[in-house]
Amino acid sequence: xxxxxxxxxxxxxxxxxxxxxxxxxxxxxxxxxxxxxxxxxxxxxxxxxxxxxxxxxxxxxxxxxxxxxxxxxxxxxxxxxxxxxxxxxxxxxxxxxxxxxxxxxxxxxxxxxxxxxxxxxxxxxxxxxxxxxxxxxxxxxxxxxxxxxxxxxxxxxxxxxxxxxxxxxxxxxxxxxxxxxxxxxxxxxxxxxxxxxxxxxxxxxxxxxxxxxxxxxxxxxxxxxxxxxxxxxxxxxxxxx
Amino acid sequence: xxxxxxxxxxxxxxxxxxxxxxxxxxxxxxxxxxxxxxxxxxxxxxxxxxxxxxxxxxxxxxxxxxxxxxxxxxx
Numbered sequence: 126x127x128x129x130x131x132x133x134x135x136x137x138x139x140x141x142x143x144x145x146x147x148x149x150x151x152x153x154x155x156x157x158x159x160x161x162x163x164x165x166x167x168x169x170x171x172x173x174x175x176x177x178x179x180x181x182x183x184x185x186x187x188x189x190x191x192x193x194x195x196x197x198x199x200x201x202x203x204x205x206x207x208x209x210x211x212x213x214x215x216x217x218x219x220x221x222x223x224x225x226x227x228x229x230x231x232x233x234x235x236x237x238x239x240x241x242x243x244x245x246x247x248x249x250x251x252x253x254x255x256x257x258x259x260x261x262x263x264x265x266x267x268x269x270x271x272x273x274x275x276x277x278x279x280x281x282x283x284x285x286x287x288x289x290x291x292x293x294x295x296x297x298x299x300x301x302x303x304x305x306x307x308x309x310x311x312x313x314x315x316x317x318x319x320x321x322x323x324x325x326x327x328x329x330x331x332x333x334x335x336x337x338x339x340x341x342x343x344x345x346x347x348x349x350x351x352x353x354x355x356x357x358x359x360x361x362x363x364x365x366x
Numbered sequence: 367x368x369x370x371x372x373x374x375x376x377x378x379x380x381x382x383x384x385x386x387x388x389x390x391x392x393x394x395x396x397x398x399x400x401x402x403x404x405x406x407x408x409x410x411x412x413x414x415x416x417x418x419x420x421x422x423x424x425x426x427x428x429x430x431x432x433x434x435x436x437x438x439x440x441x
Contacts, residue, residue: 199400200385202421206396207387210425214432241380318417321400326407327414339418346422350429357433 132271136278139261142333143254144283146316148290150250153309156297157208158234158243166244170251178259185263188256191324197253198321204246205313212307213347217354221301246313253320258283307347315339389431392424 155163178185234240258279266275300308319329319336329335386393399420406413 195400199397202417203385203393203396204387206392206421206425207389210389210392210428210432213425214429242384245384314421318421322403322414322417325400325404327403327412329414342418343422346425350426353426354429354433 129271129274132265132274133278136262136265136275137282139265140258140279140282141286143257143261144286146333146336147250147254147283148286149312150254150316151247152290152293152297153305153312154243154246154250155294156300157302157305157309158240160294162240162243163247165239166247167251169244170248170255173248174252174255174259177256185256185259186267188260190256190260191326193253193256194320194324196324197249198317198319198324200249200317201246201313202317202321204242205310205315205317208306208310209314209343209347210310212303212310213350214354215303216307217351218358219303221304250316311340311343311347314343389428391431392428395420395424 151163151167154166181188234242262272262275262279266272297305315336318339319333323329331338396417399417403413403416406416
């Protein structure tokens with residue numbers, strides 16, 4: 126493979142990892158709370174990102190990404206834990222049944238107008254991951270002296286992963302709401318934990334692969350809590366009878 | 367003026383719901399765990415496990431507290 130091919134492939138693969146995280150957040154939030162606000166949030170994130178890139182250009186490398194990771198990660202973690210907890214309680218109490226219109230009112234998702242929670246979650250996910258992709262492009266492209274090819278590799282990654290996410294949209298929408306809330310809560314909690322700790326200076330031994338480890342740990346904990354909650358609900362029902 | 371006040375109150379409510387939600391003890395424990403991790407990392411102590419541990423523990427604590435408060439039919 127030529128030097129140009131290596132630059133293209135490396136930036137494509139490195140950017141794909143960040144793009145997957147970006148698409149998972151938008152996909153999960155869109156399916157759980159509504160597509161309109163999630164997609165507007167993602168578009169706003171891309172717009173701010175484009176302006177930032179246009180203004181700063183190669184000076185992007187000077188952006189302190191650590192503090193940004195701590196703030197965005199902590200917010201995702203705190204919000205993700207709310208859904209994680211509610212998802213566990215609802216799956217334990219109602220199984221995998223959909224929750225319908227009653228749940229929409231209960232969760233305070235506006236029936237019309239902007240859902241700012243979905244907007245902010247998508248916006249932050251796109252902005253942080255987009256900035257990380259931009260940093261990959263600038264640092265790798267400048268080091269290899271192939272900035273243009275780096276941009277092409279990263280843009281291709283965002284388009285390919287975004288298209289894959291769009292293709293999965295129909296499937297994700299069919300998942301029962303109680304389970305979807307638990308899945309998205311687990312994802313946001315895992316990403317939030319990873320980013321906030323990375324921003325604080327924790328070095329993850331397997332880099333981004335440790336997000337998978339966090340997902341497994343949080344999923345196992347959720348499964349244990351669902352079992353315990355079901356047992357408690359069953360015992361309460363027996364006592365009441 | 368009234369519009370500005372209601373906008374500020376609206377934003378404050380949104381931020382509180384987004385960050386704290388329905389159980390402030392979880393939010394507080396996570397923020398303390400993050401602060402403790404930051405301190406441990408500056409002393410070169412490996413502390414990646416602290417936040418996941420606190421998150422999982424506080425989830426169990428909050429579920430139990432919520433069940434005691436409202437009963438099983440409230441979820």
